[in-house]
Amino acid sequence: MKIVMAVIKPFKLDEVRDALTSIGVQGLTVTEVKGYGRQKGHTEIYRGAEYAVSFLPKIKIEVAVDTKQVDKVIGAITGAAKTGQIGDGKIFVFNLENAVRIRTGETDTAAL
Amino acid sequence: MKIVMAVIKPFKLDEVRDALTSIGVQGLTVTEVKGYGRQKGHTEIYRGAEYAVSFLPKIKIEVAVDTKQVDKVIGAITGAAKTGQIGDGKIFVFNLENAVRIRTGETDTAAL
Amino acid sequence: MKIVMAVIKPFKLDEVRDALTSIGVQGLTVTEVKGYGRQKGHTEIYRGAEYAVSFLPKIKIEVAVDTKQVDKVIGAITGAAKTGQIGDGKIFVFNLENAVRIRTGETDTAAL
Amino acid sequence: MTLKKSSRAGLFALAFGILMCLFLSVAHDVAYAQAPAAAPAAAPATPPAPPPACASDPDPKKAVLEKCTPNSGDTAWMLTSVALVLMMTIPGLGLFYAGMVRKKNVGDTVMTSFAVTCLVTIIYAVITYSLAFTPGSPFIGGTSRAFLQGILSDISTGIGTPNGLAVTIPESVYLCFQMTFAIITPALIAGAFAERMKFSAMLWFIGLWAILVYAPIAHWVWGSDGFMSNGNSDAWFKVLDFAGGTVVHINAGVAGLMCAICLGKRKDMGPPHNMVLTFIGASLLWVGWFGFNAGSAVTAGMQAGMAMTVTQIATAVAAFSWMLVEWAVRGKPTVIGICSGAVAGLVAITPASGFVGPAGAMAIGVAAGVLCYWGVTGLKRMIGVDDALDCFGVHAVGGIVGALLTGVFAIEQYGGTAGLMEGNPAQMINQVQGIVIVFVYDAIVSLILLKIIDAVIGLRVSDEVEREGLDLALHGEVVQ
Amino acid sequence: MTLKKSSRAGLFALAFGILMCLFLSVAHDVAYAQAPAAAPAAAPATPPAPPPACASDPDPKKAVLEKCTPNSGDTAWMLTSVALVLMMTIPGLGLFYAGMVRKKNVGDTVMTSFAVTCLVTIIYAVITYSLAFTPGSPFIGGTSRAFLQGILSDISTGIGTPNGLAVTIPESVYLCFQMTFAIITPALIAGAFAERMKFSAMLWFIGLWAILVYAPIAHWVWGSDGFMSNGNSDAWFKVLDFAGGTVVHINAGVAGLMCAICLGKRKDMGPPHNMVLTFIGASLLWVGWFGFNAGSAVTAGMQAGMAMTVTQIATAVAAFSWMLVEWAVRGKPTVIGICSGAVAGLVAITPASGFVGPAGAMAIGVAAGVLCYWGVTGLKRMIGVDDALDCFGVHAVGGIVGALLTGVFAIEQYGGTAGLMEGNPAQMINQVQGIVIVFVYDAIVSLILLKIIDAVIGLRVSDEVEREGLDLALHGEVVQ
Amino acid sequence: MTLKKSSRAGLFALAFGILMCLFLSVAHDVAYAQAPAAAPAAAPATPPAPPPACASDPDPKKAVLEKCTPNSGDTAWMLTSVALVLMMTIPGLGLFYAGMVRKKNVGDTVMTSFAVTCLVTIIYAVITYSLAFTPGSPFIGGTSRAFLQGILSDISTGIGTPNGLAVTIPESVYLCFQMTFAIITPALIAGAFAERMKFSAMLWFIGLWAILVYAPIAHWVWGSDGFMSNGNSDAWFKVLDFAGGTVVHINAGVAGLMCAICLGKRKDMGPPHNMVLTFIGASLLWVGWFGFNAGSAVTAGMQAGMAMTVTQIATAVAAFSWMLVEWAVRGKPTVIGICSGAVAGLVAITPASGFVGPAGAMAIGVAAGVLCYWGVTGLKRMIGVDDALDCFGVHAVGGIVGALLTGVFAIEQYGGTAGLMEGNPAQMINQVQGIVIVFVYDAIVSLILLKIIDAVIGLRVSDEVEREGLDLALHGEVVQ
């Protein structure tokens, strides 16, 4: 199994979730994160001062999937999250050694 | 070493932490996340409109442990986080190649 | 490629980011987390009651880097995040099997 | 669970319904049964002097020279009312709306209330006050008070208000009081265009609307020579609008509808982000509304007291009715719901507050709660327009309900005019005429203004800005 | 660090203590030493007419026909007071409590304040006002004002209030003022049952309590023929309760204790989620309380001014004392602490505000701050009941402290009754009797009501609902 | 986009500018052109009785025995004003500041406002009131009211205020009103030392400052025998300060600057964490300021009404000007900006509110908006001090602008003194003298106090505490 972790633009979350469910992914975990990268941040103005905000709000998605599904998943995310503009985000893939469903104790792919 | 990452129901956090410390785990990192899965979400009502909220609040726990401890840890988490109802969550296990304690520079298990 | 994940004290974030960019890291993802470990928490007082707050606010940084950069990165983080006091945090290293830049579809190190 | 809940709600509804009927029967009869006997004493008890009413002054022209002899008690109450009504807009209305938008637009929402307060204050001092409240034609007032000229010197000379609207308080207080009404009316419109209108376009629209729509309508209904003014002996027909059901709420609601139509739907919607803000806003609106309704007596006497009483009753009943309906229909009573119901009740009792009694207030409350709930659900779906925060569904619907029921429950012994229940159907016609004329004029002029502004600078922000959130994109700020 | 802090706090405490003693000695002596000489002039200066006081009307029966001749200044102040006291409940109290619950219950907490406001307004108009404030028996008033019948027609006829409680303002204003008291009292109880009571059960309990507990007790203490009313010449014994220490605070506190007992402990507890909300709430309570206490003079004269002065002093002293004690004991002064202290002071000065002077106010402030701190710590541990937000510890304890010290510091020359320090121990007995009777009656009836409701629909939400949070489970809303 | 925005802002600015000029020309001419004719009538129309003014009482000494005959209307308005001005500090100012700090310090920020309110209330009752408002020397008042002695007995005797400042309201009300001014002044200073001052050091500084700086300055400017008091016939020179531009705002601003200098820069800075809180705060400040300025008439008459009118105009104009300048310069209009502009306008109109007309108010508004914007940008950079929330840039700068322009636009027929525009340059000299003396005295004494406290207990928290946040470190609380 693999864990596919993607960092995307916040407003793309719903589209990405739909893309994933449509290819049979049954669950995912979402985290609000802040991203730093090529996409430059903005400045907040406060009376005299300007504050450079270099971290931008992003959404991190983690999906555990069966190894043979990985490419489909990457495709789905890329397709849904892409705007073509800088800051669209990244997809990272790790190896997942084991998975357990707490409720049932099922393990491996059965747990997903 | 391994990293055990678990997604659990928020109100189970304290029980899980106690279960882990009782088996000698010395530290862990907690993140507030939102989960999507079999457990269906709720609807929020606002005057005329209903909004389906498909993401549910969950807690993600990350624990780095020595490889031989992994099963104990999984057991502890499963035991403490289980309610038997859908949405109890998952446990994922990754391989951890290295660990460093920033304060001392210690590495590997010494760093945990 | 590797993913370097560090848990640090919140107010060290800017220093760590600068240290990383200065060694050529182009991006990173930041998450607000709560940490439990050797560093003991504080108590919040509310009228009669005292509440032990055992989880402390921490910042989690995730950086995907080329394998040969890992040590430089660990050094940079350790240098910038260290105060010498308990609670400085940890650095964890995982193996990263693949990376994709959503905008361009580039993969591997080209995606970072 | 939902079932259990709704049935429980049903239970309430029943108990509640019975109570209300009792109330209506008992109280209402009593209310006017006893009155006639007392007719003669009425006048002395309270000189019925709501802003429109102007019995003391048949001929507005003459009034210009009338000397104002302030009564310190009336003045104290009116000074207080100014503070209360300003509090309705900032922070009241700003928070009421802010709680219902997404977090990314909360700053723009509160800033709209604040900027409208500033802009309208300036425009009002420059021209709106004069156009609305000095004698002129039946359609529009004069310019004798443009730039507030003469106010100061008249104080020095002890010459008071230029018309007979408020003879026991200084004109300076009266103009401040009316200013707060001129401020909240356009601020209400924001509920319709929230989360997607350009800040600059908003300023242009509100600024022009305050001159071209608010001023004339206020003059028609409240001006000493307005053609539908209850205070104008030569009025073509007299509309009862004690504190602004027509001038303020129908007016704002219709303009809001036009904004929502011209702007189109929001790209993405979401549930209210913070009902605590809405709770604070609704609460301050309720508290401030005492200044709005009881203040409209322009005196600190029995009429003010009664206006306060009926306002409290109608609001509580409307909020409770809305909650029960929502509970029964959806299975859950919501914070946003009960707060919306309270506002609906406040809106509906506004035109009636100087003319009806407790029983009328109760009936108006039930009607407002139920009909405005329909306004933001059934009616909204019918219209199919994205009136973001239900400016039309609450303020236009509530205003119309109030205007009509004022014509039904008005009690001659008390407010000077009999309603349908006292056998005067004619007043209903007047009320309907008033509603229709204001509705049509407002709709047309608002539409024209919006089209022009859209053509010149554009009404709506870009999709990107809308997605990113107006706070960051337009104001460079975010709530952390 | 804690050590350093507490020692620093100690330092303050010292300075502070000395100051207070000085104050007591100096000011108090002077206060009444000079008074006697002035006795005769007293009456003209201010007709002491607090709600209870009723000098102008020995025989309540006769009063029914008494004509009310409103004074515009008094009326202006009372209209303002209504707005101020309503603001205490919404948004004041709602926010004060909302800041102290967990985030998952904040919506239910504010909605409780809002729904109670609506429900009690209706019930009060239907029956509570009449039962509490019209003449009847020493135990309960009559039904002559049920459904507010006659109010409107009496206005038309110029006939005023049915009793002699408030002869210089319209009855409509007086009933609105008293309504706001009837609203906040049950709303205060919410502090005890927060975070675990069913919304529906809450509505039934509050609704019945407002009729069966509040109405009679208000009549006993304030009714023109109440058996312990200071304004009733035939009273069995006269309790001094200027603005509601007994009727409002002891009453709410005891009912709260009963709720906490019947409901049991919360499943999980946590620190207050947002002390900024509590700060806003406490501040608005303080500001609104001027209407509560100074408004209870029912006139805009010297008594109102003095009530305002002592309210301000007692509140500041209590808040500061609480903060210092907390600082010394726990090492840190907290926002929740100083805010709680302010409320404790406001509660304790409430019954005294028309009867004591600055020195008495200061003493009451210190006592309230210290004893209520003990009420939410030591006493709370003793009782071992989960009074979630310390309704009993602050309101019952503070109310009792205030009621007793009113009997100690009352100054005859000023409020008409001498206290212990002026050599009248009898008054202390009256105060104690009043406290005991109210405490017992309230406890018993509340308990019965709770048991019945529990049997019929259940008082408490399920564990699951409690864990998930009342906002989402009961109201389908969450603060983002 | 920025470009387009600023050009759009430019457009506004233009329209706006033209409007303002028109206003100035038209309105102002009229304002005083007509006045002279009316000179004789002036007095009767409004007895110009602002706190300083004391026409009714040439000799303060004699006044001690003067009998107070309260007017219920004036008293009603002043009771209301007390509530309004207290609301300015809690929650108003607390929230205004809280929104601008980082989330980790929000609790300490609101608690500072609350604790200052408590502490100053106590100190004021003990000594400040007496030192400031009883006759003594030209430099400091007497101790006849220390511990508020005599207040109560004078009520009983019907003897009123010890000086002729407020002859139509009870002294108890007057002292409460002045108390709220004594409270907000030091609370304003918090803007300068926010996010890094020790809570204990803060209490010591504020407490001493309220006695050693506020009391004498209030006496100089407002005392019946103050050496620069407009109400003192023997004054060395008369400064016009209707509601506290010099006593309150310059005073607080300068003390703030000293605090910022002594404390040094914050370790880390960040953008305001929640502009919604700032919006609520600014709104409540605006609403409450009606009590501050219109209340300073100490009567409910024409002067109060006019003060309210000019306050509303100047505030709106200043807020709008600030917004436009910011928009043009930075490309975005911000919530913090428009709110700051409103406060700047309120500050600047404060000293003028009883002396100028609508046109003067408009000019003062523009000046305040533009110059205070410069105060928090250009000037702030020049000074190079970390005045965290711009206490100096807004309050000192705004106060000076207001004090000077009062000397320019004062209208004899109205407020009793002619300004520069009426050909009386002498008044400008008085205004400048007043500013300089207050500035210097305040700066020196504040500096000494700060140095002493720093030496004894230290002014500033440790770096660690500052980094962790004052809420958790000093108060053991965090906002969730």
Ligand SMILES: Nc1ncnc2c1ncn2[C@@H]1O[C@H](COP(=O)(O)OP(=O)(O)O)[C@@H](O)[C@H]1O
């Ligand atoms: N090396 C990295 N490690 C972890 N996260 C990264 C890395 N580089 C970028 N990111 C994440 O991806 C987001 C988008 O990257 P960015 O360089 O801004 O644009 P793009 O994805 O188009 O190259 C960043 O905001 C950050 O959250």
Ligand SMILES: Nc1ncnc2c1ncn2[C@@H]1O[C@H](COP(=O)(O)OP(=O)(O)O)[C@@H](O)[C@H]1O
């Ligand atoms: N494939 C997955 N990858 C990552 N997280 C998942 C995955 N499936 C479920 N989760 C997480 O586990 C939580 C519980 O899963 P769910 O299917 O709702 O119930 P259960 O764990 O009982 O099967 C989800 O809310 C989500 O956060």
Ligand SMILES: Nc1ncnc2c1ncn2[C@@H]1O[C@H](COP(=O)(O)OP(=O)(O)O)[C@@H](O)[C@H]1O
């Ligand atoms: N075994 C672990 N797995 C995951 N995170 C850990 C682990 N141990 C510590 N941490 C994280 O590192 C932080 C610092 O650890 P702690 O033991 O408090 O101090 P130190 O890093 O100096 O040993 C903790 O707050 C927690 O977030």
